[in-house]
Amino acid sequence: MDVRKTYKLFVNGEFVRSESGRAYRPDGKVNVPRGSRKDLRDAVRAARTAFPGWAGRTAMNRGQILYRAAEMLDGRAAQFVELLGGGARARRELDQSVETLVWYAGWTDKLSQVTGTVNPVAGPYFNFTIPEPTGVVAVVAPEETPLSGFVRRLAPALCGGNVVVALAAESHPLAALTLAEVVATSDVPAGVINIISGQRKELLPWLANHMDINAIDTAGCTPEEIKGIEEAAAGNVKRVIKVTQDEQSPYLVAAFMEMKTVWHPIGV
Amino acid sequence: MPATRLTPFIPSHNPSMATALSLTHLGSLMRGVRSVDEVGADERAASLAKRSIKKSSKLWALDLAIRCMDLTTLEGADTPGKVAAMCAKAIRPKPGDSTIPSVAAVCVYPLRIADCVEHLRGSDVRIASVATAFPSGQSFTPIKLAETEQAVRAGAHEIDMVIDRGAFLAGDYQRVYDEIVAVKEACGAAHLKVILETGELGTYDAVRRASILAMAAGADFIKTSTGKVQPAATLPVALVMMESIRDFVRETGRPVGFKAAGGIRTAKQAIAYLVLTYETLGPDWMTPERLRLGASTLLNDVLMQIDKERTGAYQSPDYFTID
Numbered sequence: 186m187d188v189r190k191t192y193k194l195f196v197n198g199e200f201v202r203s204e205s206g207r208a209y210r211p212d213g214k215v216n217v218p219r220g221s222r223k224d225l226r227d228a229v230r231a232a233r234t235a236f237p238g239w240a241g242r243t244a245m246n247r248g249q250i251l252y253r254a255a256e257m258l259d260g261r262a263a264q265f266v267e268l269l270g271g272g273a274r275a276r277r278e279l280d281q282s283v284e285t286l287v288w289y290a291g292w293t294d295k296l297s298q299v300t301g302t303v304n305p306v307a308g309p310y311f312n313f314t315i316p317e318p319t320g321v322v323a324v325v326a327p328e329e330t331p332l333s334g335f336v337r338r339l340a341p342a343l344c345g346g347n348v349v350v351a352l353a354a355e356s357h358p359l360a361a362l363t364l365a366e367v368v369a370t371s372d373v374p375a376g377v378i379n380i381i382s383g384q385r386k387e388l389l390p391w392l393a394n395h396m397d398i399n400a401i402d403t404a405g406c407t408p409e410e411i412k413g414i415e416e417a418a419a420g421n422v423k424r425v426i427k428v429t430q431d432e433q434s435p436y437l438v439a440a441f442m443e444m445k446t447v448w449h450p451i452g453v
Numbered sequence: 454m455p456a457t458r459l460t461p462f463i464p465s466h467n468p469s470m471a472t473a474l475s476l477t478h479l480g481s482l483m484r485g486v487r488s489v490d491e492v493g494a495d496e497r498a499a500s501l502a503k504r505s506i507k508k509s510s511k512l513w514a515l516d517l518a519i520r521c522m523d524l525t526t527l528e529g530a531d532t533p534g535k536v537a538a539m540c541a542k543a544i545r546p547k548p549g550d551s552t553i554p555s556v557a558a559v560c561v562y563p564l565r566i567a568d569c570v571e572h573l574r575g576s577d578v579r580i581a582s583v584a585t586a587f588p589s590g591q592s593f594t595p596i597k598l599a600e601t602e603q604a605v606r607a608g609a610h611e612i613d614m615v616i617d618r619g620a621f622l623a624g625d626y627q628r629v630y631d632e633i634v635a636v637k638e639a640c641g642a643a644h645l646k647v648i649l650e651t652g653e654l655g656t657y658d659a660v661r662r663a664s665i666l667a668m669a670a671g672a673d674f675i676k677t678s679t680g681k682v683q684p685a686a687t688l689p690v691a692l693v694m695m696e697s698i699r700d701f702v703r704e705t706g707r708p709v710g711f712k713a714a715g716g717i718r719t720a721k722q723a724i725a726y727l728v729l730t731y732e733t734l735g736p737d738w739m740t741p742e743r744l745r746l747g748a749s750t751l752l753n754d755v756l757m758q759i760d761k762e763r764t765g766a767y768q769s770p771d772y773f774t775i776d
Contacts, residue, residue: 226767229767391767394765394766394767395766395767395769396766396767396768396769396771396772397767397768397769397770397771417766420766421769421772
């Protein structure tokens with residue numbers, strides 16, 4: 186029997202339809218939910234609630250969970266390759282995605298050693314700087330590589346202890362929406378990753394001026410879109426992160442972190 | 454319930470009735486209370502909760518929600534400092550924005566009344582105090598009366614009393630009735646809100662009986678819950694109580710207020726109560742004189758929704774004072 190799948194949004198650990206009831210057909214065949222601003226609102230609320238728990242976990246535990254996500258993704262390799270159109274290129278994109286997850290899983294407990302510092306100061310203080318997660322990060326997934334591009338933006342934000350509200354690639358949302366099934370079986374706490382599909386043009390302004398989003402990753406945006414985002418993001422001084430989508434570096438994790446410097450008196 | 458049966462129970466009609474009332478009279482009053490259609494009440498409340506209030510109507514509703522709010526702190530850990538902060542927030546919910554009205558009242562434990570008197574001086578914000586062995590009501594009547602009198606002396610404008618649910622559930626309506634009458638007398642000029650603690654009453658029928666009993670005994674307001682028991686305020690229970698008020702007013706002509714309290718945390722919930730009030734009791738009840746929303750953590754969400762309507766951007770609790 187051919188069971189046709191209903192793709193859904195992933196909000197607060199649950200697979201839900203858009204509250205608007207709308208759908209669109211990115212490839213002319215499959216109905217995909219067309220998320221609304223209220224779906225984004227719900228996702229941000231879920232993420233904000235999940236943030237202290239995720240940020241408060243030990244770095245090692247976050248690494249274990251990211252690694253588990255890599256395992257789950259690898260276990261569904263055949264499904265994802267088919268979803269990405271099959272062939273060597275799809276296979277390569279999948280392998281890259283798995284590797285990215287494993288790579289950032291290893292970085293969780295090494296991040297503060299690399300990006301943190303002990304600072305020499307001219308006074309009786311022990312002075313050090315440590316990275317802390319900034320909070321709710323919005324990720325706009327790139328269109329060209331709907332899986333690996335998405336994972337490459339998702340993983341560094343999660344690695345540092347941030348929570349994510351992601352906008353799936355508008356033209357190829359199925360990879361991101363199916364990745365939600367991987368996330369759901371990887372011990373990622375509810376609300377830490379939320380994935381919304383829909384039209385960028387409609388949703389971007391709401392992401393950009395949302396006061397409870399602390400950073401926005403614009404990997405999938407055009408220069409004009411980035412300009413609009415930067416203007417709207419000024420409202421709560423969001424971090425607007427602009428990198429080329431293929432980058433992979435611990436300093437990308439640092440881009441989502443707040444650097445906290447502590448002055449600890451010596452000899453009192 | 455024919456008017457002839459209810460009228461003699463109303464203290465204003467018969468001030469000396471408290472002692473004159475016999476058990477049989479009260480029993481006939483309680484037996485005369487019609488039963489509630491539970492499924493119907495649930496469905497009506499659910500359908501009214503779905504009503505969509507947008508744009509300028511929403512702003513109006515949010516403004517009303519603030520004006521009808523009893524900003525509450527009822528914790529063992531309440532300190533004079535915490536109450537002072539709450540009083541400041543009650544007068545000016547959003548610092549720097551004079552378009553946001555003050556709340557109706559603050560609601561505190563009796564020992565904190567003095568702090569409120571000090572910090573609310575010169576404002577229109579009323580002081581409500583819980584009394585009568587809040588939240589359980591399981592104490593001796595003279596102690597409850599003494600507590601009420603002292604609270605009023607300390608400066609409370611409104612007293613939130615709890616009924617003796619033990620007596621009510623055991624069927625001792627006389628005891629509950631007499632106690633409310635006595636507390637009302639002890640209140641003097643202060644307004645009396647009678648908390649039914651509907652979460653402990655079990656059925657809608659009992660809620661309706663308790664509502665009629667409290668109003669007949671002289672309550673100025675009837676209030677759903679203490680906030681210390683789950684479930685606290687729910688929309689269907691509020692509907693049952695409002696319908697009791699409506700029927701009571703129709704028969705006696707004495708308007709009685711309604712206060713929902715416990716578990717109201719979002720602006721959306723608050724608006725649902727406003728819709729329910731409007732549809733059940735009408736526009737005359739859309740005023741702090743007759744409607745209150747008791748809440749400790751509702752105000753910030755209402756402020757955030759107002760800012761959302763004004764600016765078009767979703768808001769963050771980071772930019773609002775702590776409740």
